[in-house]
Amino acid sequence: MRMLVVVTAALLVAALPLASAQNRRHREQKHVERAQIIALEAEWKKAVLADDIPVMDKLLSEDYLGITPGGEVLTKTQQLDHMRDGKFLLTKLDISDTRIKLVGNIAIVTCLAQLEGTSDGEPLHGAYRYTRVYQRLAGGVWRVTSFEATPARHSRADD
Numbered sequence: 670m671r672m673l674v675v676v677t678a679a680l681l682v683a684a685l686p687l688a689s690a691q692n693r694r695h696r697e698q699k700h701v702e703r704a705q706i707i708a709l710e711a712e713w714k715k716a717v718l719a720d721d722i723p724v725m726d727k728l729l730s731e732d733y734l735g736i737t738p739g740g741e742v743l744t745k746t747q748q749l750d751h752m753r754d755g756k757f758l759l760t761k762l763d764i765s766d767t768r769i770k771l772v773g774n775i776a777i778v779t780c781l782a783q784l785e786g787t788s789d790g791e792p793l794h795g796a797y798r799y800t801r802v803y804q805r806l807a808g809g810v811w812r813v814t815s816f817e818a819t820p821a822r823h824s825r826a827d828d
Contacts, residue, residue, distance in 0.1 A: 702776065705811060706769050709811055717759050730745070762784045767780045777801075797818045801813055
């Protein structure tokens, strides 16, 4: 029995550096993934403000679904058509309170956006919370698979 305890302890001590190296690689991978998502968020913002349809086409997955603040559900084709037709145009977009949660091949981004522009010809301005979901596809490429925007409530300090 004593020999079993000694062997088990020796195996545990030998495994510690391996576990530590695996944890370090995992943290480094998460750091890389977070940096990729931050870069994609910047690319998305630039594409939205420039009305850059080819870039947006590249960023959105083929099965993309977006939910507008009004509750309308848009496919990738519909989203790109809204941009082409000028139905949705942002002229100002300030983003803050960005949070990124990485879960396997999914990245969930939430932000607070202050924006100005037009939607279906009507002025659009104010604060919105949004959630954008990225999925890592084959080859390690990230694409936006889901988006939802909700008007943000103003605090008393904003009144």
